[in-house]
Amino acid sequence: MQGKIFRLIASTLVFATPGELLFGSILIYYFRVLERQMGIAKFASFVVLSFVISTLLQIGALVAFPATVEKFASGPYGFIFSSMTLVYLRIPRLHNLTICNIPITDKFFAYLLALQMAFSASPSSLLAAAIGVITGCIYHFDHIGLQRIVAPTWVQDACARVLIPKHQSTSISQAPLQTLQGGSGSQPNAPARTEALIGPGAAMGGMGGFGTLAGFAQQRGPNAGAGLGGAVQANPDMVQSLVSVTGMPRHQVEQALVATNNNPDAATAQLLRLD
Numbered sequence: 001m002q003g004k005i006f007r008l009i010a011s012t013l014v015f016a017t018p019g020e021l022l023f024g025s026i027l028i029y030y031f032r033v034l035e036r037q038m039g040i041a042k043f044a045s046f047v048v049l050s051f052v053i054s055t056l057l058q059i060g061a062l063v064a065f066p067a068t069v070e071k072f073a074s075g076p077y078g079f080i081f082s083s084m085t086l087v088y089l090r091i092p093r094l095h096n097l098t099i100c101n102i103p104i105t106d107k108f109f110a111y112l113l114a115l116q117m118a119f120s121a122s123p124s125s126l127l128a129a130a131i132g133v134i135t136g137c138i139y140h141f142d143h144i145g146l147q148r149i150v151a152p153t154w155v156q157d158a159c160a161r162v163l164i165p166k167h168q169s170t171s172i173s174q175a176p177l178q179t180l181q182g183g184s185g186s187q188p189n190a191p192a193r194t195e196a197l198i199g200p201g202a203a204m205g206g207m208g209g210f211g212t213l214a215g216f217a218q219q220r221g222p223n224a225g226a227g228l229g230g231a232v233q234a235n236p237d238m239v240q241s242l243v244s245v246t247g248m249p250r251h252q253v254e255q256a257l258v259a260t261n262n263n264p265d266a267a268t269a270q271l272l273r274l275d
Contacts, residue, residue, distance in 0.1 A: 036247065045149050054078020080117065
């Protein structure tokens with residue numbers, strides 16, 4: 001039993017096959033969307049806690065069911081599937097499309113990769129995936145105060161180096177807020193804010209996302225939130241929800257909702273330049 005436990009702990013960071021390594025790496029990169037929502041401090045804490053909790057649960061399963069559970073799949077399955085659980089519970093769906101009565105969203109292919117990983121070495125991979133889902137639920141519903149734990153600075157820096165693209169000098173969630181409306185002192189720094197959020201070239205007009213919002217703000221002026229002829233008003237509940245999800249300033253969220261006639265999916269896509 002001790003040998004099983006030591007092998008389990010040693011294998012939590014190493015994938016067994018090239019296919020698992022490929023799919024796992026793609027999913028880990030995709031989980032930057034969680035860092036955008038949670039911020040680097042909370043996300044780094046989640047990374048550490050997901051590894052710790054999933055490993056403890058796997059050890060508990062080995063001890064409690066030695067005849068049934070022989071081993072778990074090698075690799076960070078606990079982190080990957082706990083993150084997928086948070087993506088499902090916290091990240092809004094965009095780009096709804098139906099193909100053969102199957103709903104296709106921006107998260108569909110991430111789910112497809114996760115499903116492939118879950119059944120890649122069944123039953124050991126399926127058991128590891130189930131432990132990851134349980135870990136994600138434990139963190140999300142948080143009956144014991146896990147979300148109040150803050151990771152050390154060096155852990156946050158390590159997560160930032162792995163998850164933030166090289167062209168960005170700061171985390172998306174740490175980028176300073178900058179207004180898009182005209183006014184003294186706002187325009188010179190607007191491209192820097194835009195590039196920090198969604199990469200170089202995003203501030204160019206006609207490219208969607210912030211280019212669309214900037215043009216909308218310049219054409220309509222400071223009172224753009226009043227809508228067409230004063231008829232459209234940003235839904236306050238949607239404003240608060242999108243501010244927490246995207247991390248954008250409130251006035252930008254209001255402009256996006258007015259421009260999309262209070263369509264939260266389209267507004268989120270516009271704010272994050274996903275449309």
